[in-house]
Amino acid sequence: MRAIWKGAVSFGLVNVPVRLFAATQEHDIRFHQVHRADGGRIKMKRTCTVCGEEVPWDQLAKGYESPDGRQVMLEDEDFAGLPMQTGREIDVMEFVPADQVDPILFDRTYFLEPEARTVKPYVLLREALAKTDRMAVVKVAMRQRETLAVLRVRGDVILLQTMLWPDEIRAADFDVLDGDIELREAEVAMAMSLVESLAADFEPDQYEDAYAKAVADLVDAKLAGATPAPVTAPDEVGSAEVVDLLTALQRSVERAKAARGETPAEPDAAEKKPIAKKSAAKKRPAKSA
Secondary structure, X not given: OOOOEEEEEEEOOXXXXXXXXEOOOXXXXXXXXXXXXXXOEOOOOOEXXXXXXXXXXXXXOEEEEOOOOOEEEEOHHHHHOOOOOOOOEEEEXXXXXXXXOOHHHEEEEEEEEEOHHHHHHHHHHHHHHHHHOEEEEEEEEXXXXXXEEEEEEEOOEXXXXXXXXXXXXXXXXXXXXXXXXXXXXXXXXXXXXXXXXXXOOOOHHHOOOHHHHHHHHHHHHHHOOOOOOOOOOOOOOOOOOOOOHHHHHHHHHHHHHHHOOOOOOOOOXXXXXXXXXXXXXXXXXXXXX
């Protein structure tokens, strides 16, 4: 594994240098869009919904539209004065009972690895958390933003689990649950009996993502005897949603011809090919990326 962050856990007068590793990973097979006719990859471009022109990276800005339709644009200078956190310290604020932390607050999970010379204070913190059944509430700066998190123990490792802020949790407001539901004792007893009949210790290794396995088997079967992917000409790949791509490409061709002093006309065969290819593209899962 590769460390994604380096810093130190600070509690009291103790400072423990650590490295942060992602504790989870996705195993889904990812697909990309291709042209059904020849297997060519579909390239997306950044186009303006007003003028239809393709927009280079250096002309992009961050925009925000208010609910009443007003829009503002923010530049790098606007963000420069914001209180961005760049420290490398995991600051322990308090230790709280583990059962008081609602799991709905948990976001991403990371492993904390100590440096070889500071294993003892790391183990000391781990044992203190485990024996008191508490979590350490911390603040840490990641990706230039301050994040609330907890330190908790899993086996021999201390985990850092980032958390959502309280105002990011939605309230469950369902009118259908507001009324008094009358339950008979026999119904409650039968429901409890059903729960007891299926009671077991949680062993996550016994469960498997059957859909992901089926997709992987399907892809493996398709790969048997598959031909190499077609070689495509290098082109800039954008990430924005494309609106009326055919129109944008047509205007780009016309501008290129005008720049060469040519009269805009029907594109020649070489120019028609990529336009036809783009417009005929359909969303269809294909080989894994």
